[in-house]
Amino acid sequence: MTAVSNKIIDRLTLYHCILKYTVKGQEFISSSEIADLLNLDASSVRKDIALCGVLGHNKQGYAVSLLKKAIEAKLGFSDCKEVFIIGAGSLGTALIKYADFKDYGINILGLFDNDPDKIGREIGGKKVVSLEKLESLIARISVKNVILAVPADCAQEVADYAIKCGVKFIWNFTPVVLRVPKEVTVYYENIVSSFMQMRNA
Amino acid sequence: MTAVSNKIIDRLTLYHCILKYTVKGQEFISSSEIADLLNLDASSVRKDIALCGVLGHNKQGYAVSLLKKAIEAKLGFSDCKEVFIIGAGSLGTALIKYADFKDYGINILGLFDNDPDKIGREIGGKKVVSLEKLESLIARISVKNVILAVPADCAQEVADYAIKCGVKFIWNFTPVVLRVPKEVTVYYENIVSSFMQMRNA
């Protein structure tokens, strides 16, 4: 399979959102219709779609349901990844309740915190587990991905612990740039940056 | 002031996070130290820093506090923008509680919802206001920016209403690509995309 750059992944997920919500019920969509919704060039839309192996129809554009499935296949929505969330504060809660994750192959298995008031409570259908138990749980069911949603002042410490437990990918929702060993990858959910982009527009 | 691309804004905010958290207490930092933390090329870091008008010192690198202030000035952290959040669910709650927003010049003035159970309740120090009141409030205090954190199935409808009230910028946390008039700008917080990038790495 051809490698797909992050920019293309970004656009493909947005095309998918269009197909799933914006043009729901519509049978065909043209490259220029997608391009207009996202302020893109129509030829780049056509190129992205070609990557997914979908052929269009003249004067009609692309079949919505076919294109939607092709994007799902290309991005691997059905190849489910298992994830733990660390931090059961308001952000961790929002993420575990984000039902759409399942549709995208993101399977949230558990929610960890070290606040005794939260441990044992149920949030979004999952029991909050003591952070101490991360190590034994990872040993049992090999989960390599965590979402880090803890306060900034303990982000590095918790990341170190998760890495010690065997975590390889950290989806980092804290504003802290983490020091990690080479074999560990951190993805920064840089919320503030997109606000700055909005402001500077 | 030189225009700064979104990619550069992305990197500058991450440098700022490093200076604020990761190397707190350290007096100087070299371009390669920043580059290593973020898996970037050191020369691109130096270029970004040059854009902020900061000069480094040989054998020492850049003065941390000076560079931090220069990034803040370049990105306009002190030029405060006022924002309403629409949707007082778990995501809206998480966002209003994200204290760091204030440091970045994001001033959240109010939280709207149309769920009678939520209206009047206090979340993150702000009273939840009925969505009906958006129009009169925007007429009084001219707020052009909203964070959209409502369920997908009413995203377009709520966006239409906000635009009718005079909103010009929508920071969209829903997975719905919105149809908006030309004078309105939508920024997509594409959470699923970054997960896909993580998976495909």
Added chain:
DNA sequence: TAGATTGTTAATCGATTAACAATC
């Protein structure tokens, strides 16, 4: 047919990386 739209190549544009003199 005429018009609209795709698929794809070529041209342009911008961003990243490499290289290295200047500096302390």
Added chain:
DNA sequence: TAGATTGTTAATCGATTAACAATC
């Protein structure tokens, strides 16, 4: 001095845009 690091130019790389023949 030698070594490390900046500041900046030139070279490379990749992404976007323009253009247009092919198609229905």
